[in-house]
Amino acid sequence: PKFFPVTVAISSLRKDEPNVILMTRAEAGNSLLLDQVGFKRGTAELEGLATMEFLDQLAEFLAENPEVIIRISGHTDNAGDPGLNKALSLDRASAVRDYLVEKGVAFERLRISGWGGTRPIASNATETGRSKNRRVEITVEN
Numbered sequence: 001p002k003f004f005p006v007t008v009a010i011s012s013l014r015k016d017e018p019n020v021i022l023m024t025r026a027e028a029g030n031s032l033l034l035d036q037v038g039f040k041r042g043t044a045e046l047e048g049l050a051t052m053e054f055l056d057q058l059a060e061f062l063a064e065n066p067e068v069i070i071r072i073s074g075h076t077d078n079a080g081d082p083g084l085n086k087a088l089s090l091d092r093a094s095a096v097r098d099y100l101v102e103k104g105v106a107f108e109r110l111r112i113s114g115w116g117g118t119r120p121i122a123s124n125a126t127e128t129g130r131s132k133n134r135r136v137e138i139t140v141e142n
Helices: 051-064 083-101 127-133
Strands: 031-033 070-075 111-115 135-140
Touching: 051 083, 070 083, 083 111, 083 135
Parallel strands: 070 111
Antiparallel strands: 031 135, 070 135
């Protein structure tokens, strides 16, 4: 079976107890939250070394598994104009797609969606919740 790449900091592992690393199978219908992927606030500009490192790993995984087709879905919180949020979420999904294409992944294997604030995974009543809702996910389509 194929699994999406996972990065675990060695320093975060505990020597005195068992460590469990959860991995996601790369099979049709399974989704992966790209919580390592960050953007400059209010923009679709990718930001941070961790973002680039994770996307490089994802590009490598996709190169090794050329049959895998993914959908990249952008999401925002519900603050502000819904139309602008939908556009921003689509732009962020596009930015991830464009980065992967630059790394050699075929454009045709990468589909995008922008959902704005319509699919929250946490309450928008707190900053912590809104932060969780500002995200990008990938889903295997085939």
